[in-house]
Amino acid sequence: xxxxxxxxxxxxxxxxxxxxxxxxxxxxxxxxxxxxxxxxxxxxxxxxxxxxxxxxxxxxxxxxxxxxxxxxxxxxxxxxxxxxxxxxxxxxxxxxxxxxxxxxxxxxxxxxxxxxxxxxxxxxxxxxxxxxxxxxxxxxxxxxxxxxxxxxxxxxxxxxxxxxxxxxxxxxxxxxxxxxxxxxxxxxxxxxxxxxxxxxxxxxxxxxxxxxxxxxxxxxxxxxxxxxxxxxxxxxxxxxxxxxxxxxxxxxxxxxxxxxxxxxxxxxxxxxxxxxxxxxxxxxxxxxxxxxxxxxxxxxxxxxxxxxxxxxxxxxxxxxxxxxxxxxxxxxxxxxxxxxxxxxxxxxxxxxxxxxxxxxxxxxxxxxxxxxxxxxxxxxxxxxxxxxxxxxxxxxxxxxxxxxxxxxxxxx
Amino acid sequence: xxxxxxxxxxxxxxxxxxxxxxxxxxxxxxxxxxxxxxxxxxxxxxxxxxxxxxxxxxxxxxxxxxxxxxxxxxxxxxxxxxxxxxxxxxxxxxxxxxxxxxxxxxxxxxxxxxxxxxxxxxxxxxxxxxxxxxxxxxxxxxxxxxxxxxxxxxxxxxxxxxxxxxxxxxxxxxxxxxxxxxxxxxxxxxxxxxxxxxxxxxxxxxxxxxxxxxxxxxxxxxxxxxxxxxxxxxxxxxxxxxxxxxxxxxxxxxxxxxxxxxxxxxxxxxxxxxxxxxxxxxxxxxxxxxxxxxxxxxxxxxxxxxxxxxxxxxxxxxxxxxxxxxxxxxxxxxxxxxxxxxxxxxxxxxxxxxxxxxxxxxxxxxxxxxxxxxxxxxxxxxxxxxxxxxxxxxxxxxxxxxxxxxxxxxxxxxxxx
Numbered sequence: 048x049x050x051x052x053x054x055x056x057x058x059x060x061x062x063x064x065x066x067x068x069x070x071x072x073x074x075x076x077x078x079x080x081x082x083x084x085x086x087x088x089x090x091x092x093x094x095x096x097x098x099x100x101x102x103x104x105x106x107x108x109x110x111x112x113x114x115x116x117x118x119x120x121x122x123x124x125x126x127x128x129x130x131x132x133x134x135x136x137x138x139x140x141x142x143x144x145x146x147x148x149x150x151x152x153x154x155x156x157x158x159x160x161x162x163x164x165x166x167x168x169x170x171x172x173x174x175x176x177x178x179x180x181x182x183x184x185x186x187x188x189x190x191x192x193x194x195x196x197x198x199x200x201x202x203x204x205x206x207x208x209x210x211x212x213x214x215x216x217x218x219x220x221x222x223x224x225x226x227x228x229x230x231x232x233x234x235x236x237x238x239x240x241x242x243x244x245x246x247x248x249x250x251x252x253x254x255x256x257x258x259x260x261x262x263x264x265x266x267x268x269x270x271x272x273x274x275x276x277x278x279x280x281x282x283x284x285x286x287x288x289x290x291x292x293x294x295x296x297x298x299x300x301x302x303x304x305x306x307x308x309x310x311x312x313x314x315x316x317x318x319x320x321x322x323x324x325x326x327x328x329x330x331x332x333x334x335x336x337x338x339x340x341x342x343x344x345x346x347x348x349x350x351x352x353x354x355x356x357x358x359x360x361x362x363x364x365x366x367x368x369x370x371x372x373x374x375x376x377x378x379x380x381x382x383x384x385x386x387x388x389x390x391x392x393x394x395x396x397x398x399x400x401x402x403x404x405x406x407x408x409x410x411x412x413x414x415x416x417x418x419x420x421x422x423x424x425x426x427x428x429x430x431x432x433x434x435x436x437x438x439x440x441x442x443x444x445x446x447x448x449x450x451x452x453x454x455x456x457x458x459x
Numbered sequence: 460x461x462x463x464x465x466x467x468x469x470x471x472x473x474x475x476x477x478x479x480x481x482x483x484x485x486x487x488x489x490x491x492x493x494x495x496x497x498x499x500x501x502x503x504x505x506x507x508x509x510x511x512x513x514x515x516x517x518x519x520x521x522x523x524x525x526x527x528x529x530x531x532x533x534x535x536x537x538x539x540x541x542x543x544x545x546x547x548x549x550x551x552x553x554x555x556x557x558x559x560x561x562x563x564x565x566x567x568x569x570x571x572x573x574x575x576x577x578x579x580x581x582x583x584x585x586x587x588x589x590x591x592x593x594x595x596x597x598x599x600x601x602x603x604x605x606x607x608x609x610x611x612x613x614x615x616x617x618x619x620x621x622x623x624x625x626x627x628x629x630x631x632x633x634x635x636x637x638x639x640x641x642x643x644x645x646x647x648x649x650x651x652x653x654x655x656x657x658x659x660x661x662x663x664x665x666x667x668x669x670x671x672x673x674x675x676x677x678x679x680x681x682x683x684x685x686x687x688x689x690x691x692x693x694x695x696x697x698x699x700x701x702x703x704x705x706x707x708x709x710x711x712x713x714x715x716x717x718x719x720x721x722x723x724x725x726x727x728x729x730x731x732x733x734x735x736x737x738x739x740x741x742x743x744x745x746x747x748x749x750x751x752x753x754x755x756x757x758x759x760x761x762x763x764x765x766x767x768x769x770x771x772x773x774x775x776x777x778x779x780x781x782x783x784x785x786x787x788x789x790x791x792x793x794x795x796x797x798x799x800x801x802x803x804x805x806x807x808x809x810x811x812x813x814x815x816x817x818x819x820x821x822x823x824x825x826x827x828x829x830x831x832x833x834x835x836x837x838x839x840x841x842x843x844x845x846x847x848x849x850x851x852x853x854x855x856x857x858x859x860x861x862x863x864x865x866x867x868x869x870x871x872x873x874x875x876x
Contacts, residue, residue, distance in 0.1 A: 191643070235849050244582050244643055245848035248790055249841050256837030263831045264517055376781060380651050390644060425662055428655040432648040436630075439640040439648075448641075 076123035083116035083132025090139030094146035106143025160292030170407030174304040175359025176385030179352030186348035187328040189453040191247025194382025195254030200357025202258035221361040229353020240455035275371035328449035387435035406431035506842035527827035535816030547692040563811030564706035568761035569789025574798040579750035580730035585646030587786025588653035593620035593759025601681030624759020632751025636744035676777035702764030714800035
């Protein structure tokens with residue numbers, strides 16, 4: 048071993064990489080490890096439509112290559128990555144064989160373009176709430192109350208659309224109520240320096256009570272009448288085949304959620320405001336010293352998180368999932384999945400976005416796999432939570448929260 | 460940092476510093492000193508007062524609102540004291556009181572679960588998941604092994620449910636102790652894992668679902684031999700089972716464990732300041748895991764006695780899962796009870812009465828819709844938790860009280876910061 052740099056990497060490998068980047072990359076065990084993981088996934092993928100190999104030969108072959116790459120990676124010292132590739136290969140072979148055993152009709156109905164559309168649809172509320180969570184947590188305030196704020200949006204959104212006659216009214220009402228709920232939370236969490244977990248839990252309880260109370264009061268415990276103005280879909284004409292089926296008819300908020308992710312990334316990492324927000328989350332005292340108003344930033348971020356979470360919640364009742372429907376406690380843990388997406392995505396907009404897509408995929412797959420077994424497909428709902436548990440355990444990689452996340456700040 | 464506040468000697472405890480209240484347990488200790496039982500009472504009164512205003516505003520009548528709360532009070536069965544009778548079949552107050560007691564016994568245990576973890580400086584949000592685990596394991600044992608000796612069967616089911624939940628909560632403890640994963644995140648995740656796994660187990664075609672009735676997603680009933688006996692009323696009429704006394708004895712167990720044993724001392728020491736505890740030779744990791752497991756055991760026992768005692772009619776359905784909130788309410792119970800044994804008991808009784816009185820106890824009330832009143836209970840609960848979380852508010856009240864005394868010319872109490 049030669050001289051090491053401050054990350055513990057061998058300086059000579061660094062030099063080699065600089066001289067000959069591409070071939071060095073190829074010889075790097077990390078590359079083969081990742082390649083193995085991707086190949087493992089690919090082994091399962093070729094057995095399902097649109098490729099749909101009907102023999103077990105191809106999935107098995109590709110899976111074996113993935114396992115071989117994994118073992119090679121393990122021998123080169125990247126143990127965790129290598130074993131990941133081996134597991135991915137085994138899983139790929141298993142799923143591939145399962146898929147070839149199932150009937151072609153079932154396969155085609157489970158794995159088609161609408162799976163993509165549904166994945167994006169299920170991910171939309173999570174993306175909105177997760178972006179809210181990122182802003183709040185990046186500014187140093189843990190927001191367990193996302194669930195409650197979503198629930199507020201779900202009810203007041205459909206109420207606004209019903210009484211106001213337009214989904215725009217619903218959206219504004221949802222955003223407003225979500226903002227006010229978040230403001231109440233912010234007052235307790237920031238001004239009164241209440242414990243943020245306790246405060247967030249209180250918001251969740253309150254939201255269940257308030258939405259349930261007004262649902263009974265305003266609708267007399269009967270379903271919301273038909274014909275409520277719903278969030279419209281954006282129809283893109285002229286997209287061919289697969290593209291048309293998957294993204295040709297997405298909800299307006301789904302498109303908005305894509306824009307939101309990019310916007311959140313730009314604001315947080317490319318603007319002065321974003322730098323200030325992150326400073327408040329990492330070291331509020333230092334931020335205060337250079338003249339940043341920590342309280343103002345935190346108030347703004349928490350309020351924004353409530354607005355975004357409520358819009359995500361409104362999608363549940365007013366989007367294609369709900370179609371103008373409200374039910375007691377209807378968010379059913381989605382706020383917590385959004386929180387999980389924030390953690391899984393390491394408090395970064397794009398990370399959280401991909402996590403939300405993954406969790407949305409689990410939901411969509413659970414729905415699709417009902418053609419095989421209604422009861423067992425329920426288990427797919429567990430996936431986001433297990434993955435997050437694995438992620439916080441540091442098995443997949445380390446997640447690092449903002450340093451001052453959850454710590455109340457008092458001015459001096 | 461604030462001192463643990465253990466010194467019984469006369470000199471006033473150090474003024475709590477305003478800025479960094481330190482660990483959760485230390486914060487809670489501050490609150491405990493600040494006001495004792497007065498603050499929880501004020502919190503409850505304030506929360507109920509606000510909800511009276513809410514009803515008054517929505518019903519456009521203050522009088523109706525007061526009538527509604529009188530109805531809720533009747534629904535709790537506390538007016539039983541005026542008409543005491545032991546016959547549940549004929550007396551509505553007696554029946555309501557018996558149901559309030561059933562609700563209370565569950566909440567005592569889920570409250571103790573949260574309180575125990577708090578004492579070790581951890582926030583166990585996972586009571587609901589641990590409750591479900593205890594409930595389902597008790598159901599599984601209670602349904603299978605039909606030929607067993609009744610006493611052995613009941614004990615087996617109860618211990619099985621408790622230990623399973625302890626192990627389940629232990630996962631969060633292990634993750635915290637080994638890789639530092641925050642217990643709030645991991646217990647939330649464990650909650651939802653339990654939720655969906657239970658959904659699968661009880662769903663149509665699931666392993667625990669009653670196969671003799673294939674279309675209904677409900678479990679089998681626990682066999683009569685594995686049921687807890689009732690001491691008030693009978694099984695046909697959902698009487699009060701001896702789970703009530705099990706819950707009461709757990710309050711004693713909690714008190715003794717926390718205040719009179721080495722284990723409790725270590726748990727509290729870790730809760731106040733893990734670094735100081737480690738310096739004092741206490742194995743912090745071991746205590747975190749142990750406290751979490753004991754915490755889960757309380758919640759699991761709650762699930763087990765609910766199942767074996769008939770609170771859930773000896774079975775559980777897929778559709779009951781989203782409406783089961785007792786694990787979450789345990790958080791409010793523990794916070795209101797200041798994480799002490801007796802406090803938790805009292806808070807559990809309050810919430811048990813509110814919960815039962817505002818829904819089933821109301822029956823066909825003409826004053827307020829029972830489903831409206833149930834949601835009112837959730838609002839009250841949310842307000843209580845919200846106010847309790849605001850320790851600075853309480854501290855400032857506490858401090859201004861001291862200043863007031865000083866201004867009135869009695870002995871000078873330490874200079875303020």
